[in-house]
Amino acid sequence: MASYANQECFQSNDDLPIVLLHRLPSFNSPLKDILQPHFHLLDPADSPEPASSFLSCHAKSVRALICIYNTPLSAETLNLLPSLELIVAASAGVDHIDLEECRCRGIIMTNASTAFAEDAADHAVALLIDVCRRISTGDRFVRAGLWPVKRDCSLGFKMGRKRVGIVGLGRIGFEVGKRLEAFGCSIAYNSRKKKPSVPFSYHANVLDLAEDSDALILCCSLTEQTHHIINKDVLEALGKEGVIINVGRGALIDEKVLVQFLLRGDIGGAGLDVFENEPDVPRELFELDNVVLSPHRAIFTSESLEALHELVFTNLKAFFSNKPLQSVFQIE
Numbered sequence: 001m002a003s004y005a006n007q008e009c010f011q012s013n014d015d016l017p018i019v020l021l022h023r024l025p026s027f028n029s030p031l032k033d034i035l036q037p038h039f040h041l042l043d044p045a046d047s048p049e050p051a052s053s054f055l056s057c058h059a060k061s062v063r064a065l066i067c068i069y070n071t072p073l074s075a076e077t078l079n080l081l082p083s084l085e086l087i088v089a090a091s092a093g094v095d096h097i098d099l100e101e102c103r104c105r106g107i108i109m110t111n112a113s114t115a116f117a118e119d120a121a122d123h124a125v126a127l128l129i130d131v132c133r134r135i136s137t138g139d140r141f142v143r144a145g146l147w148p149v150k151r152d153c154s155l156g157f158k159m160g161r162k163r164v165g166i167v168g169l170g171r172i173g174f175e176v177g178k179r180l181e182a183f184g185c186s187i188a189y190n191s192r193k194k195k196p197s198v199p200f201s202y203h204a205n206v207l208d209l210a211e212d213s214d215a216l217i218l219c220c221s222l223t224e225q226t227h228h229i230i231n232k233d234v235l236e237a238l239g240k241e242g243v244i245i246n247v248g249r250g251a252l253i254d255e256k257v258l259v260q261f262l263l264r265g266d267i268g269g270a271g272l273d274v275f276e277n278e279p280d281v282p283r284e285l286f287e288l289d290n291v292v293l294s295p296h297r298a299i300f301t302s303e304s305l306e307a308l309h310e311l312v313f314t315n316l317k318a319f320f321s322n323k324p325l326q327s328v329f330q331i332e
């Protein structure tokens, strides 16, 4: 457990480094209480003034900003902050932040993938097991009181020893691969570049990966290049018994196409933690027993959030002491 009290604290209130919290008024986080003794936190969401006047007023003093969860951070907002050098994203995905503007301005970014990787990977594997073994289906069957009156004969798929393709071998994808190796699965992956010293086989494109896989697990970031990376051709290549799992972002998949494939039985099943228009989920999926739906909660454990708080604290502390940062997100 992190102990923030033990960390060296800046001396007087005036000495506290200024950090801007960027959050929607609806997003609260215990981070505020944790950081308050160590940093002078500016929170426009708590101010009666419009955010733009609040930001203009404090613009010059803000060198670091914490972006809470998926609060959109546009070029327009960034332009109000000419002294900004660091964005600490309290999320693994950073598709809600204008990366092009950050790249042009040389703003450094850290994200939370080191804090979230293990729990997100557990969730991906849990979805795969659930889709293959129909665990949620069985749960619904028991709760509906059907067991005493009829037998549950829904046949699932074996999950062990399957060929699994991971799309995006960052920290989360790597943890997924490690876990599935223990189930006897053979692991291959696709990412922008082949990773040195990784024991999994590399496919330079997703179509080839899908052709060689029984299940695809999406763990990559959402970018212009990965938007709808899972399309009709990829789903066809995955085949009628193929399973798709998504713990990345909804728009990695062309969702309308996926729904059609599932309704026609042209794919074996799907485990989805993320959706194109969250929290709206295509209602057609509600009736399908080979689909497991999860409300974007792959990272939500108390341990993950504790690790996130520690990471945010450590990065801010390091930044203001000119020390190396952890979990830097490379903007390309």
Ligand SMILES: O=CC(=O)O
Pocket: 090, 091, 092, 093, 094, 112, 116, 299
């Ligand atoms: O989806 C969760 C995250 O990006 O942290």
